[in-house]
Amino acid sequence: MLRYCAEPTCGVLVHRGRCAFHARQLERQRPNVTVRQWYYTARWRALRQQVLHDTPVCNDCGLHASRDVDHIIPHRGDPVLFWDAGNLQALCARCHSHKTGIGQ
Numbered sequence: 001m002l003r004y005c006a007e008p009t010c011g012v013l014v015h016r017g018r019c020a021f022h023a024r025q026l027e028r029q030r031p032n033v034t035v036r037q038w039y040y041t042a043r044w045r046a047l048r049q050q051v052l053h054d055t056p057v058c059n060d061c062g063l064h065a066s067r068d069v070d071h072i073i074p075h076r077g078d079p080v081l082f083w084d085a086g087n088l089q090a091l092c093a094r095c096h097s098h099k100t101g102i103g104q
Contacts, residue, residue: 035077047085055090060099066090070099 005012005019012019018026030036038044048069058064070091075081091099 032077035075035082038079038082043083047083047088051085051088051090057090058092058095059089060091060095064092064094067093068096070096 002013002015004010005014005022006017007019007022010019010022012021017023027033027036051069052066055066058066068091070089071081072087072089073081075087081087
């Protein structure tokens with residue numbers, strides 16, 4: 001079902017949240033924007049894909065397919081923690097949202 005972008009003055013129809021323009025604009029305003037850029041690198045995509053390949057089922061509930069890669073210890077901008085494969089776990093979207101507090 002389509003609905004309007006969550007940005008109050010925007011008339012673009014989206015499936016959820018914000019349109020691409022407003023999502024990028026919001027992302028650029030985050031305080032940790034330079035660290036978040038690590039998530040858009042080829043290195044992260046390869047590491048993420050490897051973790052999901054190695055753990056196809058959620059590491060927490062064990063019931064659903066893994067879709068998200070989570071930092072067990074939050075990296076808080078520390079590149080060593082961010083890139084450490086031993087600090088990553090594969091989670092389903094529900095478990096990842098619960099852990100990070102999204103939607104609560």
